[in-house]
Amino acid sequence: MVSAVSETEHIAHTEKFAADLEAEAAGAGCASVAHYLTALTKESWTQAGAERLEREFRNRGYEGAHGVLSHLWSFANDEEARKRAYEAGAASGHPEALYQLALLKEQSEDNRGATDLFQQAAEAGHVEANQTLAWRLESAGDMAGAERWHRNLADRGHTQHLMYLANLRQQENDLTGALSLYQQAAVTGEVDLLPIPAFESWMQTEWRDIFPYGLELDGTPSTSW
Incomplete structure (x- = not known):
């Protein structure tokens, strides 16, 4: 019963969101939501435009102009218009446009095209594209x-x-290289090694003989249990 109510509420929220978006598009003098979002998306490819949208969306309780635009496009029901908008930004080398276009390629199962675009976005400094690649x-x-x-x-x-x-080095049985990287990560104080399965598996490798008492959280050898 709870899940049914939750689903009903979700549908109602979605319908209201779409209606609000249509009203917003009409208020901006646009013929459709797709036209409205196309205009906003093109604006976002400029630094001044992206900053303005960032402020506007933040004032409305959203975070991240490009992420919000991507979400809004899902209500436009016009994938061709969305694609054209991102292609326009990608043509100018905008990292976010390349990334969003890569996601569209991925959704259409064009894996080769997606990988090429993820790489272009990563080379332009896009963190999420770099991770995905x-x-x-x-x-x-x-x-x-x-x-x-x-x-x-x-x-x-x-x-x-x-x-x-x-983990990659560990998979290739480069234990010395893997240990060095684990230690580099540990000394930053930003990661906890023990809960990470790839690190825990050292006990099942030759490291057991090299470090019989294991390693401390900072990556240094333990002297005893």
Whole structure:
């Protein structure tokens, strides 16, 4: 009964949101929600436009202009208009436009096109695209490519990606390299090694002989239990 009510409330909220969006589009003098969102999306590709939208959405209780726009597009029911809007931004090399277009390619199961766009966005500095690219390459078995993009994020201060790098080294039986990366991650104080399965598995490897008492949270060898 609770789930049924929750679903009803969700539908009601969605319908109200769509109606509000249509009213907002009409108030802006746009013929449709798609036209309205196209105008906002094109505005967002400029720095001044993105900053204005960021302020506007924040005042309305939202966070992240580009993320909000992507969500709003789901109510426009016009994937072609959405695609054209992102293609316009991608043509100018905008990282977010490249990323959103990559997501659309992924949804349409154009994996090769998606990977190419994720890489373009990552090369332009888009963090989420970089993460997605690293994981896609890892899933495809391209460990060298995955390591490159995990390293790129780690070098930019995303400590968690040192853990992903360590896990890759561990999978390749490079225990010395893996341990070094675990230690680099530990000394930052930003990660807790013990709850991480990839780190725990050291007990089942040759590390058991090298470090019979395990490692401390900072990655240094324990002297006793």
